[in-house]
Amino acid sequence: MVFTVPVWMGRARLSRRAALAGVAGAGAAVALGGCWPAKDNPAARPTPHPLTPVVAGTLALIGRCQGTIAAYDDLGTRLQPLLKEHQTHLDALRRAMGTPSSSASATASASAPPSVAPDQAGALAALHAAEQAGQAEAAAACLAAAPDYAALLGSIAACRATHVEVLT
């Protein structure tokens, strides 16, 4: 137990500064612990959150949209709305998970940016395939989800289906 160490060391002539640091550290740990709802306590729930794979898939789609827009300026008008919708999904997923959300920082930092095809048609085809796979992934997650998450996952799947059609 970490918090008991400074107290025990106190007997061994612990400096005042070190003792205070220990107390402050304990306070910070308690405060951070208070940020987690009891049911999301990592200690009480060692398995990853059921929405984690969908968050990863959403980050990958955001990365692919951003990469394609960066490589082909003239696709921006067409792809920016799709990118924004994926960022909305990310925010909604993080809210549902009870974790802080910020679409502004929603870059594809979780995974390496995907390589974009050297021709525009190829890049669009890759994005189309990624949206299609994303739709299937969200649909499967919706069908397997607890009741609380089914509606959000279903909406994400339906939205990705509309993206597939826009890119067809």
Next chain:
Amino acid sequence: MSAATDALSAALAAEHAAIFGCGVIGPRLSGAALTQGQQAEAAHRDRRDRLIVRLTKVGIAAPAALPAYALPFPVTDLGSAQRLAVQLEERTAAIWRVALGPTTGDDRKVALDALTDCALRAARWRRATGEQPGTVPLP
């Protein structure tokens, strides 16, 4: 009645309303838009029939269609018909979305397919009015 069959009954009521709306929209459409409208009406009728069978099978009285439904605005031309078509699909999608939570297994699959179809049709109607790309984040 369970939460699942309650949600399916609500979806059936929404499909009845959608079919009524398609009947209002149809006379204002022509060409490709008319085909789009006819396909939408056929899809809503198909969902309605399947829901009636699903509910009747477990002894639940399927809600009947009302004789008429209040329209959110008058439909007088192609533009207002397309706007109603968008609203009708959005509202039906919303009811199917709600049905995802209380349902499981095959019922949830039916609800997800219906939500996806409504979202696709709403996006097509929006594009028909010139809205690009016509998609929404959480249909």
